[in-house]
Amino acid sequence: MLNRLLLFVMAACLGTLFLKMELPIPYLLGGIFAAVACKIAGSPVTWPKNWRELGLLVAGYGIGRNFTADTWEKMTHQTFGVLEATLIAVAVAVLIAWWTARHTSANLISCVMGIMPGGLTQMMLMSEDDPRADANVVVVMQTLRLVGVIVAVPFLVIHGLGAQVMQNNAIVQTTDGTHWLILVPLSFLGAFVATKLKVPTPRLLGPILATAAGSYFWGSLQPVPGLLMMLAQVSIGLYMGVMLDPKKLSATKELMPYIFSGIVLMIGVSVIVAWSLSERYGFSLVTAFLAMAPGGIAEMCLAGMSMGEDVSIILTYQLVRLLFLNICVPLGITMYFKNKSLD
Structure with missing residues (x-):
């Protein structure tokens, strides 16, 4: 427990430093870098999955509350753009997988599972169940893809696209709308229902969808306190870094x-x-880029929140791609490789 406390303090300090450097999702990055630094130094650090999932419940509420009735109306006019962005992302991933398999000892099914954006959990589970896939290759490729994008995207949007982090965004509170403690029943109910329905990444998507529904029908929901969101980001980041x-x-x-x-x-x-x-x-180029970026839905939405971008747009594009990758892509992989040999 002491080691985890020290790890958390180290992550929080790094996150504060990244915040001063005006980086998006500073505390999530702080968690990743703290865990990676300890593992490189040979320290046997761990972070409980349950703590990460509590962080996802908070992040899911924070993301879902940005989805309103107005958002739904706008997004109905962007159906083609959402599908286009999803299909392009999948096509590029398949091309990279084919090229990697052609020039390395890894087989094609492992590379496809390893590079698909947004499908970390689903692809890892599939690799464990399919004897033709190398689970080690899938884990390494998915983890490096996710961490690489999460680290690279903040630098690009700040230094390449001219975005700015809202220093006070995390601590500004409002008394308007339903109190933020509604996140407790919404998040837990959403996670429970999503788990029963076998929705991918239920601890994240469940709270997002439940909170989005609450925001749609009830109107404005208050943001969570900055300290709570910081704790959630650190916990998510530490778990990713430990991986x-x-x-x-x-x-x-x-x-x-x-x-x-x-x-x-x-x-x-x-x-x-x-x-x-x-x-x-x-919408802005930064919003569009975060909506399209091949990172995780939570990380890209949190980055958008920290820069004052349109999180509802980011959420919609990332959510559609995530559902497509976790429902359609596994079916496609199963059908294509159905009669392939283990070689």
Whole structure:
């Protein structure tokens, strides 16, 4: 317990430093970097999954409250853009997977599962159940993709796209709307129902969908206190950082150039598609980029919150892609590789 407390303090200090540097999602990044630094130094750090999931419940409420009736009306006019962005992201991921499998010892099914954006949990579970997939390759590729994007995107939106972090965004409170403690029944009910329905990543999507429904029908919901959101970000970040295993990274070092070049390609395509979406629908380039970026739904929405961007747009695009990747892509993988050999 003492080691975890020290790890948390280290993450919080790094997060505060990143906040002073005006980086988005500073405390989540602080958690990742603190855990990775300890693992590289050889310290056997761990972070309970239950603590991460409590953080997801808070983040899910914070994200879902941005979805309103007005958001739904706007998004009905952007159906083509949402589907276009999703299909382009999947196509680029498949291209990267094919190229990686062609030039490394990893097989195609492992590379496809490893590079799909937004499907970390589902792809890891599939790799464990399919003997043709190398679970180690999938874990390394998915973890590096997610962490790489989460680290790269904040720098790009700040230094490349001219976004600015709202220093007081995390602590500004309002008395308007339903009290933020509504997150307790909403988040737990949403997570429970999502788990029973076998929705992917239920501890995140359940609270998001339940809170979005509450916001749609009841109107404004108050944001959570800044301290609580900070605790949630640190917990999520620490769990992600702990997932990086130096031994697994060493065992798959031949994949590294292809993973990182794939991340660069994904981000580059995301910028191009984001520019097109921004021009077509009128929201900011930063909002469009975070909506298109191949990171996690929680991380990209939290980044948008910290910069005052339109989180409802980011949420919608990321959510549609996440559902597509966790429902349609697994079916596609199963059908395509159904009669393939283990080689």
